[in-house]
Amino acid sequence: MSEQHGNMIKSPQQLILMVFAAFFVPLIIILLLLTYADSGTKDSARPTSEQSLELIKPVAKLNFVDASAPKVYKTGDVVYQNVCSSCHAAGAAGAPAFENKAAWSPRISKGYDSLVTSAIKGKNAMPARGGASPDDVSDYEIARAVVYMANAAGGKLNEPKAPAPQAEK
Numbered sequence: 606m607s608e609q610h611g612n613m614i615k616s617p618q619q620l621i622l623m624v625f626a627a628f629f630v631p632l633i634i635i636l637l638l639l640t641y642a643d644s645g646t647k648d649s650a651r652p653t654s655e656q657s658l659e660l661i662k663p664v665a666k667l668n669f670v671d672a673s674a675p676k677v678y679k680t681g682d683v684v685y686q687n688v689c690s691s692c693h694a695a696g697a698a699g700a701p702a703f704e705n706k707a708a709w710s711p712r713i714s715k716g717y718d719s720l721v722t723s724a725i726k727g728k729n730a731m732p733a734r735g736g737a738s739p740d741d742v743s744d745y746e747i748a749r750a751v752v753y754m755a756n757a758a759g760g761k762l763n764e765p766k767a768p769a770p771q772a773e774k
């Protein structure tokens with residue numbers, strides 16, 4: 606019994622073995638721990654690239670408007686489709702219908718200014734700006750839509766001039 610508590614290393618071979626064991630056993634344990642700790646991250650917690658896209662989507666989808674960028678005006682065509690066509694496509698509520706020359710020609714003969722004023726200020730059942738907010742559709746864009754509609758019904762109105770950058774609200 607007492608002999609066994611003595612020096613366990615009794616030969617040079619045993620010494621070499623002990624040195625190797627002392628070095629490699631902790632190393633193997635550390636490696637095993639690393640693999641174990643990493644395995645969870647790899648499979649579940651770390652998102653795939655599709656999941657990453659999904660995760661950042663609420664932010665990535667925001668359309669950041671560069672306030673200093675030059676304003677891009679909507680064409681008359683686009684304004685007509687977005688705002689005016691709900692009434693003017695079929696001529697709802699007595700609106701002069703799109704491409705209806707008979708309905709448009711007496712109005713076109715009143716002239717560009719008169720038509721644009723009616724469109725911006727409203728007229729009878731025609732709401733001001735077709736109900737659009739001036740923040741969404743500027744005066745210039747309304748005028749473009751008027752010209753687009755009038756010319757589609759045989760008018761020969763000139764495309765309005767784009768406002769100077771600061772003059773537009």
Ligand code: HEC
Nearest residue numbers: 688689692698699700712720723724729730731735750751
């Ligand atoms: C809610 C339905 C409605 C919408 C939306 C609408 N309009 Fe009209 N619009 C009318 C009606 C109704 C009239 C006929 C008004 C009248 O002469 O009594 C009219 C007439 C007009 C006229 C002729 C005005 C005149 O002096 O004879 C113009 C120009 C016009 N609309 C432009 C537009 C433009 C541009 C838009 C889109 C930005 C638009 N409208 C959207 C209902 C609408």
